[in-house]
Amino acid sequence: MGVLVENLKKQFNTSHGSHAAVRSVNFEIPDGSLSALLGPSGSGKSTILRMIGGLETPDSGEIYLNGEKVTHLPIQKRGIGFVFQNYALFRQMKVKDNIAFGLQIQKKSDQETQQRVEELLELLSLQGLGERYPHQLSGGQRQRVALARALAPQPKVLLLDEPFGAIDAKIREELREWLRRLHDDIHVTSVFVTHDQEEALEICDQIIVLNQGQVEQAGSPESIYNHPKTEFVANFVGSMNILPAKYQDGVLQMGPYTFSQNHWENFEEGDEIKVFFRPQDIYLSSKPNAYALQATLTRVSFLGINMKVELLSEEGSRFFAIIPHYIYHREKLHEGARISYQIEEISYINTRLGKEIKKLVVADYEI
Ligand code: ADP
Ligand code: MG
Numbered sequence: 029m030g031v032l033v034e035n036l037k038k039q040f041n042t043s044h045g046s047h048a049a050v051r052s053v054n055f056e057i058p059d060g061s062l063s064a065l066l067g068p069s070g071s072g073k074s075t076i077l078r079m080i081g082g083l084e085t086p087d088s089g090e091i092y093l094n095g096e097k098v099t100h101l102p103i104q105k106r107g108i109g110f111v112f113q114n115y116a117l118f119r120q121m122k123v124k125d126n127i128a129f130g131l132q133i134q135k136k137s138d139q140e141t142q143q144r145v146e147e148l149l150e151l152l153s154l155q156g157l158g159e160r161y162p163h164q165l166s167g168g169q170r171q172r173v174a175l176a177r178a179l180a181p182q183p184k185v186l187l188l189d190e191p192f193g194a195i196d197a198k199i200r201e202e203l204r205e206w207l208r209r210l211h212d213d214i215h216v217t218s219v220f221v222t223h224d225q226e227e228a229l230e231i232c233d234q235i236i237v238l239n240q241g242q243v244e245q246a247g248s249p250e251s252i253y254n255h256p257k258t259e260f261v262a263n264f265v266g267s268m269n270i271l272p273a274k275y276q277d278g279v280l281q282m283g284p285y286t287f288s289q290n291h292w293e294n295f296e297e298g299d300e301i302k303v304f305f306r307p308q309d310i311y312l313s314s315k316p317n318a319y320a321l322q323a324t325l326t327r328v329s330f331l332g333i334n335m336k337v338e339l340l341s342e343e344g345s346r347f348f349a350i351i352p353h354y355i356y357h358r359e360k361l362h363e364g365a366r367i368s369y370q371i372e373e374i375s376y377i378n379t380r381l382g383k384e385i386k387k388l389v390v391a392d393y394e395i
Contacts, residue, residue, distance in 0.1 A: 029059050029092070029093075029094045029095040030056065030057040030058045030059040030060070030061065030093075030094070030185075030217045031056070031057040031080060031091070031092070031093060031185060031217060031219060032055075032056050032057075032090075032091070032092040032095075033053060033054060033055050033056075033076070033080070033089070033090075033091055033092075034054055034089055034090045034091075034092075035052050035053075035054060035088065035089040035090070036050055036052070036053045036054075036076065036079060036086050036088075036089035036090075036091065037050055037051060037052055037053075037086060037087045037088045037089055038050040038072075038075050038079065038084065038086050038087055039087055048241055049072045049075045049241055050072045050075050050076055050079070050086075050241045051240075051241040051242050052089070052242070053072070053076060053089070053238075053241070053242065053243055054243065055236050055243055055246055057217060057219060057234065057236075058217075058233070058234065059094070059217055060215040060216070060217055061217060061218070061233040061234055062207075062208070062211045062218045062220060062231060062232050062233050063218070063219055063220065063232055063233060063234040063235070063236065064219075064220045064221070064222055064227075064228035064232040064234070064235045064236065065077065065219060065220070065221045065222075065236050065238060066222055066223070066225060066228040066235050066236065066237050066238065066264075066265075067223065067237060067238030067239055067264075068223055068239070068264070069223055071238040071239055071240060071241065072238055072240075072241040072242075073189075073221045073222075073223075073238055074189055074221060075241075076238075077187050077189050077219060077221050079091065080093075080108070080185070080187060080219065081103065081106065081108045081110055081187050082098070082101060082102060082103035082106050082108065083103065085100075086099065093106060093107070093108075093184055093185055094184055104133075106184075106185075107181075107183050107184040107185065108183050108184070108185050108186075108187055109178030109179055109181070109183035109185070109186045109187065109216075110178055110186075110187050110188075110189075111171070111174045111175055111178050111186070111187070111188045111189070111191045112174075112189050112190075112191070113189060113190040113191060113192075113193040113194050114194060116174065117162040117170060117173055117174060117177070118162075119161070119162050119163065120161075121161075121162075122158065122159055122160065122161055123149075123154065123157050123158050123159070123160050123161070123162070123165070123173050124145050124149070124158035124159065126162070126173055126176075126177050127145045127148055127149070127158075127173065127176045127177050127180050128141050128142075128144075128145050128180065129177060129180075130177065130178075130180045130181035131144055131145075131180050131181060133181075134181055144180055145158065145180070148176040148179060148180055149176070151176070151179075151210070151213070151214075152172045152173070152175060152176045152210070153172070153206075154169065154172055154173065154176065157169065157173075166199075167194065167195045167196070167199065168195060168199040168202065168203055171191055171192065171195065171203060172203075172206075174191070175191070175207075175210075179214070179216070183216065184216075184217065185216070185217045185218070185219065186216050186217070186218040186219070187218075187219050187221075188207075188218060188219065188220045188221060189221045190221055190222055190223070191203075191207075191220075192204065192227070193222075200227075204227055204230060204231050205231075207220075207231060208230075208231040211231075220232060225264060225265045225266065228249070229249045229252075229253060229265070229266075230249075232249060233248070234246065234247065234248060235247065235248070235249055235252050235265075237252060237260075237261050237264065237265065239260050239264075244257070244258050244260050244261050245257045245258065245261045252265050253265055253266055255387075256268075256375075256385055257384055257385055258383050258384065258385060259302065259304075259377060259383065259385065262304055262375070262385060266306065267306070267307055267348070267350075268304055268305070268306060268307075269304065269305050269306070269307060269347040269348060270302055270303070270304055271283075271302075271303045271345050271347060272300065272301070272302065272303070273285075273287075273300075273301040273302070273303045273376070274298065274299070274300060274301060275292065275295045275296070275297065275298065275299040275301060275378070276297065276298065277297075278292075280292070280301055280376070282301075282303050283321075283341055283342075283343040283345055284320075284321055284341075284342070284343065285321075285371075287374075287388060289388065294381055295378060295381075296380070299378050299379075299380050299381075300378075300379055300380070301376050301377065301378050301379070302376060302377045302379060303374060303375070303376050304374070304375040304376065304377075304385060305347075305371050305372075305373060305374050305375070306373065307336065307347075307348040307349050307350040308334075308349075308350045308351075309371060309372045309373040310339075310347075310349040310351075310369055310370070310371055310372075311369060311370045311371075311372065312337075312339075312349060312351065312355075312359070312361075312367045312368065312369040312370075313359055313367060313368050313369070314359040314360055314361060314365060314366075314367055315368060316366065316368050317368060318368050319368040319369050319370040320368070320370065321341065321342075321368060321369050321370065322341075322342050322366065322367070322368055322369075323339040323340055323341045323342065323366075323367055323368075323369055324339070324340045324364065324365070324366055324367070325337050325338070325339060325361055325362070325363060325364065325365045325366075325367055326338045326339065326340045326346070326363065326364075327363060328356075328361070328362070328363055331350065333352075333353075334350050334351060334352055334353070335350070335351055335352075335353060335356045336348055336349070336350050337349050337350075337351065337356075337361065339367070339369065349369070373387075374387075374388040375387050375388065376388060
């Protein structure tokens, strides 16, 4: 059952008027999964998480945890573990007392508490740090203590609000992998809030993409990345080229491309179309006739494992390609080089007909 959220709404009234932070949100988080609430700042992620945890009351809608309606249950009856970005450890308490805190509230025996604390110190690779105070730990260690403290009372659901947001890039990457491994060991249903799409793609089983207090799309990382349903998702998850096109003379025209696929249902002459393709779906060559289209390479940036190149097509469109180093070197590319190219995997939106992205089959286009 996991977490089920139905028609959840929350409005905040401020001196500037009222503001709908969450507008009729529905989703389900499978039992035992690690799921992400992914969206830009202000999209309502924390408000939703706080309502699941009982820190905020919804205006309407219902929340179920493992099949039980908890919408109006107090926090301490929900069986929730919380981890926030800013540690929130008790500064005057040793690590082991921080971890034991929830167990003492549950009035567990000293022996049981001690045993559980030892178990968690080991599970979170914090052995030998039990006697330290939070200020004697690194950021990554502190966040692991926060996790241990949240897990100690064996919550039904673990809620994580940008837990690695304040940590340096390198350590953040380690913590990510480490959270994934921990989750594979203990399988506690976890809701992970992040604005970092890479983080969500890398470690989560399911991603719920939020925009302006609404769910844009939910699904596996692969489905969100490979089949974005809206322009927002296409842009927010991974990078995307977007070029204008037009429906004219019964075909779709984008610069020198003509898409003559014949099921343009409800298309009308002159319709404005947006065409989408990923930077890694471009094949390019320094041989002018290797591919049918020509462009100039106007800028090169080094991305680490890949190169990002900006291309200016003959009809004046600018877009990006991401290519492996070996292709960059093999083709002897450089700024100012003339290249030929081809685009694989194209999607489009007819803005007059709605906001859903449709795929074009590669075999359907000609030049
Ligand atoms: P996120 O976590 O995705 O950044 P939040 O859930 O924190 O987004 O906020 C969603 C919207 O609700 C934002 O516009 C924010 O300013 C507003 N908001 C959040 N909490 C409050 C509050 N307590 N009072 C007024 N507005 C709030
Ligand atoms: Mg937030």
